[in-house]
């Protein structure tokens with residue numbers, strides 16, 4: 001298998017690349033990997049450090065919106081996992097143009113090249129945020145899209161394009177929609193690493209609004225396991241949810257992080273809620289469990305403890321990335 005991973009120097013893409021190159025993802029053993037990544041502020045070649053010497057890894061620095069580059073890279077690949085995106089909701093509220101360009105136009109450029117070169121499988125990685133907010137229960141894959149942030153709106157646009165390329169051109173595309181990921185190598189702008197690194201440095205942590213926003217958490221390696229299953233056996237034209245089954249409010253999560261870092265609520269700064277902040281996300285992932293045998297393997301408490309330890313041990317990685 002010749003596998004192209006876009007955004008493979010980011011948090012999730014690099015986890016997927018490390019998993020493939022260490023032969024930790026069943027069915028993908030021996031695959032050759034090309035990472036195509038623009039190395040934005042969120043991309044970091046150091047995320048591929050543990051596998052950088054692999055003879056099966058090729059790294060191409062570049063933009064998924066560069067049609068000539070994407071065309072020349074894709075012609076040598078039969079499988080694509082597309083993670084490249086602008087991914088931070090707060091940034092999309094400040095300025096959305098890069099989100100529209102990378103998330104929508106970049107996806108279209110990739111889909112067109114995949115069509116020209118007849119790739120066997122193309123997985124487009126998306127998010128539960130495309131559905132907006134749900135008060136109770138959970139979404140199935142047929143729920144209507146109702147994104148609230150510019151980030152989520154651009155991801156929803158990309159999902160619709162991907163599915164349209166299946167219907168119009170017969171491209172073997174599958175869409176995954178995953179819950180909130182956590183784990184090592186996540187940029188310190190995101191909630192868990194931001195809180196952990198602030199607490200480790202003795203700084204306060206900012207909690208949005210009343211803190212009662214509920215999110216489902218999944219370890220990044222479980223997301224990668226689900227993605228690997230969809231890549232190999234997902235039905236083209238279908239959407240698959242990848243859930244973590246660990247629902248927590250941001251307030252409860254903050255409590256766990258304070259406890260793990262041996263500190264108290266006096267470190268929490270209550271800040272004005274994020275504009276358009278969704279109250280709750282919840283995925284029903286029965287489909288991927290029943291069809292593909294997916295099961296999350298990482299226990300949340302153990303995964304969180306291991307992640308916090310990783311940030312304790314890798315200050316050289318995150319300190320240059322901290323913005324506040």
Ligand code: NAD
Nearest residue numbers: 007009010011012038039040042043063064084085087181
């Ligand atoms: P990330 O921001 O850590 O990484 C994104 C990567 O894409 C970076 O390496 C960046 O350099 C690269 N990139 C950005 N623009 C590019 C461009 N124009 N051309 C080439 N590369 C470019 O994001 P992440 O958290 O790893 O998320 C990966 C994917 O998974 C995204 O599509 C995101 O929407 C989706 N997702 C993320 C989560 C989550 O909790 N983090 C949950 C569900 C889905």
